[in-house]
Amino acid sequence: MAAMLAPVPRALKAATSAFLDVLMPPACVACKAPVATPNGLCAGCFATLPALPHPLCTGCGVPLPVRAAVETLCPDCRAAPFPFASALAPFAYSGPAQTLVLRLKSGGDALAPLMARLMRQAGPLPAGATLVPVPLHRWRLLKRGYNQSALLAAALARHAGHPHAPELLVRTRPTPPSRGLGREARAANVADAFAVPPSQRGRVAGATLVLVDDVLTTGATAAACAQALLAAGAATVHVRTFARVVREAAQPWLHPTRQGST
Ligand SMILES: [Zn+2]
């Protein structure tokens, strides 16, 4: 009986959704302007996505100062290279890009395919790479119900035709929120917080991995994850995020066009 009744709520949900679409046409996910299809951006928001100006540091993805520069690494990466081979994000963490990240985190899982498509446009994924999301601690996962990085990694893996393996890395202890912390405090906050489960070491050994997260801030979390994967024998670890925090004080050559937050 229950089995016979099970499809009904789904059909009802679809009918309700179609009905609501007539009453309330799809809205831009960032500014709520009417758009043709659900879970997309309007032309205005799309045009104001804060694309990072190239060339980017090949180590951490931060915009480099001079177009004609011979250097391919930023001063920070030259001074102390990250353990990951590269980090790349299409957007600065501001304007409509920031809105998308915040919506994804607050339950907008339908945004993951759009964000994954935009991430892929930033550059191809390394050949043969397996995608691994930055893990949440299981308590946080229980509380929130999902991991926004895993939603992005799964969508990116589907879009690009790469394997997605969230089981390769776990967070071994809950880490306090790092908002407001500086670079060194963030690094201490996540040190030794990640590990490869013993059962997964065979799959990590020799593998080319792409770590996926929503935002790269100082790179401390990505570095701690990469360290754990490399310690377990990964051949190389790259990082792909949807957005990247750009510290204007540290990159005075940048004059990003400030879009009003939408
Ligand atoms: Zn919009």
Ligand SMILES: [Zn+2]
């Ligand atoms: Zn760099």
